Amino acid sequence: MDILLLSNGKIAGNNHVMEFASEAIIEQIQRTKAKNLVLIPYAVIRSSHDDRVALVQQTFDHLGLDCKVTGLHRSEDPVKTIQEADGILVSGGNTWVLNKTLHDLGLIGPIRKAVLDNGVPYIGWSAGTNIxxxxxxxxxxxxxxxxxxxxxxxxxxxxINPHYLEASVEGHFGETRDERIQEFLEVNKHEPVVGIPEGTWLHILDGKLSYHTANEKPLKLFSHGKEPVYYGAGDDIQFLMEHSC
Known part of the structure; x- marks a missing residue:
């Protein structure tokens, strides 16, 4: 497997979506020799799916990669398109809409087979990481x-909690992100949550998990009954791949 899970699409100073992880993307595409990339845009709500495809194509053009990005929403047979893809990209947006659409179209199994069994590279950000x-x-x-x-x-x-933000807003008395995650752990005691802030990503290559950051921000690991633990780029987090929910 060769999976990039990005916290978000852009950070300050970036003109292109996923640009902050450009080195990782270039390395992945060159290693796998992927040419025919399929973008799953179903999470996009406030703009058109075609516009999102165009934005992602611009990223690959900017990175000098000879890849063609096509939108799965244009396919007459989405399952077949996934089966024939050299790479799978999943845009951010609304995770609930994305996940339901994948189930409705019968795509969960084909995507898992492509990525886990056939080694098709996968790049997701935000909602694309959540799924x-x-x-x-x-x-x-x-x-x-x-x-x-x-x-x-x-x-x-x-x-995973993408867009993880460790902050309290003055004058706001609702739950912080940390408190919401702790609520999750109270109900789901054996399921750790990895908070990845803006500009960071996880890479899973042949079962090996690593954490990367474009801005030195650490990953924050939440586990029930324990104090959260921070991990930086280069730290060993392989134990998370051995976890069983």
């Missing part, structure tokens, strides 16, 4: 649709 978890219960998004579905791709055996 890499066993479930989408640690997304920050509102369930804006009815009939929402929780189980997802289960590419990694732990939960």
């Amino acid at each position: 890499g978890c066993p479930t989408i219960r640690t997304t920050n998004d509102m369930p804006i649709i009815t009939g929402a579905i929780l189980p997802s791709l289960n590419l990694v055996p732990f939960q």
Whole structure:
């Protein structure tokens, strides 16, 4: 498997989506020789799916990669398109809409087979990272649709909170992000949550997990009954791949 799970799409100073992880993306694409990339844009709500495809194509052009990005929403046979793709990209947006659409179209199994069995490279950011978890219960998004579905791709055996923000807002008396994650752990005691802040990503290559950052921000690991633990780039976090939910 060759999986990049980005916290978000852009950081300050970036003009292109995923640009902060450009070295990792270039290395992945060159190693796998992927040319035909399929973008899954179903999470996008406030702009068109075609516009998102164009933005992502601009990124690959900017990075000097000879890849063609096509939108899965344009496919007459989405399952076949996933089966024939050299690489799978999953845009950020609303995780609930994305996950339900994948289930409705019968794409969970084909994506898992492509990524886990056939070694097709996967790049997701924000919602595209959330669906890499066993479930989408640690997304920050509102369930804006009815009939929402929780189980997802289960590419990694732990939960992720993208866009993780360790902050308290003056005058705001609602729960902080840390408190929301602690609530999750009170109900789901055996499921650790990995908070990855803006400008960071996880890479899973042949079962080996590593953490990377474009801005020196650490990963924050939450486990029930324990104080959160910080990990930086280069720290050993392989034990998370051995976790069983």
